[in-house]
Amino acid sequence: MYDVISRTLDSLHVLLNEKYGDSLTGLISQALEYLAGQYSGMYDGGAPPEYSHDVIRYCYVYKYASCNAFSTHHLLASAERRLFEHREIRIACLGGGPGSDAIGALDYLKAQENIRKVEIDIWDLNEDWMATADTLIGNALHRSAPIEKEFRYMLFDARDPATWGGIDFGCYDLIISSYFLSEVGKRRLPQDIVRFWNKLLGEMKTGGLLGLIDNNNHSPEQIWSIVESHPRQYNVFSKATGILVYPEDEWSKMKRRYQDRFAHSPRRRLKVAGFLIEAH
Numbered sequence: 179m180y181d182v183i184s185r186t187l188d189s190l191h192v193l194l195n196e197k198y199g200d201s202l203t204g205l206i207s208q209a210l211e212y213l214a215g216q217y218s219g220m221y222d223g224g225a226p227p228e229y230s231h232d233v234i235r236y237c238y239v240y241k242y243a244s245c246n247a248f249s250t251h252h253l254l255a256s257a258e259r260r261l262f263e264h265r266e267i268r269i270a271c272l273g274g275g276p277g278s279d280a281i282g283a284l285d286y287l288k289a290q291e292n293i294r295k296v297e298i299d300i301w302d303l304n305e306d307w308m309a310t311a312d313t314l315i316g317n318a319l320h321r322s323a324p325i326e327k328e329f330r331y332m333l334f335d336a337r338d339p340a341t342w343g344g345i346d347f348g349c350y351d352l353i354i355s356s357y358f359l360s361e362v363g364k365r366r367l368p369q370d371i372v373r374f375w376n377k378l379l380g381e382m383k384t385g386g387l388l389g390l391i392d393n394n395n396h397s398p399e400q401i402w403s404i405v406e407s408h409p410r411q412y413n414v415f416s417k418a419t420g421i422l423v424y425p426e427d428e429w430s431k432m433k434r435r436y437q438d439r440f441a442h443s444p445r446r447r448l449k450v451a452g453f454l455i456e457a458h
Contacts, residue, residue: 179251180428182434184243185317190310191439192238202233203365209237210442211457224298226361233278235310240436243278245315245424245445250282250354251352251354254424255292257415261387262287262351266295270347272336276299277311279354280329281318295326303335317452336374345431347381359400375401379408382457387415391452394419398451411458417449 194202212234216227229235230361238314254261267287271279280298287293296319308331319327334341336358347353359367367375382388390399405412432444 179244179247179281179285180431182314182318183216183239183247183432186242186310187236187242187313187436189313189317190239194233194236196234196236196383205233206237206440208356209234209408210440213237214240219407228298229275229304229306235307237440238313239276239366240432240440240444241442242445243276245422245427245448247282247285249391249422249448249450249452250279250356250389251286252282252443253391253416253452254286256418257454259415260290261427262290262293265292266297267351268291268297268349269299269348270301270303270353271298271302272353273358273361274354274356275302275304275307275311277307277314277318278313278343279317279356283352283354284315284318293325298326298330300329300352301334302331303340303341305333318416323407337368338373339373340368341373342377345390347378348386349384350383351379351388352387352389354380354389354391355401358387358390359391359398373403375404376408379405379410382410384457386457387454388457389452389454391450394449394451398453405453406454412455415454415456415457417453420449422448422450423449 198205200336200454209231213227216224220226227234228237269280269283271277274280277300282297282299287296311331312329315329319329336342336368378388390398390401429444429446437443
């Protein structure tokens with residue numbers, strides 16, 4: 179994943195340097211401090227960061243994208259069995275914003291020689307991420323040849339049934355949701371979001387997979403309780419909490435290459451909880 183992230187950072191840096199010139203260094207420092215403060219405040223019920231500024235999105239990719247992508251790869255690998263036997267795979271990333279989930283899934287899939295086509299749909303409420311996701315996933319798809327690939331970015335808000343009522347979740351082989359509860363920022367899920375998850379669970383195809391990852395502070399137990407009360411039956415491949423550590427070699431390469439530019443280290447440790455299930 180290092181190569182994908184670094185190619186993306188380098189291409190974004192060219193654009194931002196042309197736009198901001200000498201002021202970019204100061205903007206990067208401010209953006210990193212802002213992200214750290216907002217994420218820390220979320221644990222006490224604060225709002226998630228706003229991603230409308232391009233430098234904030236750029237800093238997010240450096241600081242968080244690689245570790246978040248690894249968490250998706252790790253969740254899929256936790257099944258300890260081959261997950262996909264067919265040649266064409268369709269993936270949905272719910273709240274997939276910058277594309278971290280997608281590149282983690284692609285990194286997992288590249289070892290499966292039977293797969294010939296991958297379609298990725300990112301569903302997110304923030305259109306500001308669209309260009310970043312296009313660049314990040316474009317770099318990941320470029321490096322995963324010779325698989326045929328398609329990528330789409332579509333807007334939705336789990337709190338607004340008008341935006342998800344027409345989605346057919348039965349077309350997906352894998353649905354990934356990372357840090358959904360953190361971004362919603364609520365310990366108790368609103369009823370519209372409960373209805374959203376019930377629709378998703380009810381429409382999953384037989385053999386379809388659902389993977390959910392979140393900070394342990396925003397426990398996925400709320401979603402798990404919906405799974406347990408749903409009439410569908412599931413195979414549970416993994417359900418765990420713990421500390422996830424991004425591999426030393428890739429983390430060190432990222433830190434060495436960009437230390438002067440960002441003056442911060444990329445995120446390496448995540449306190450996560452999650453599960454991976456297969457619908458009957």
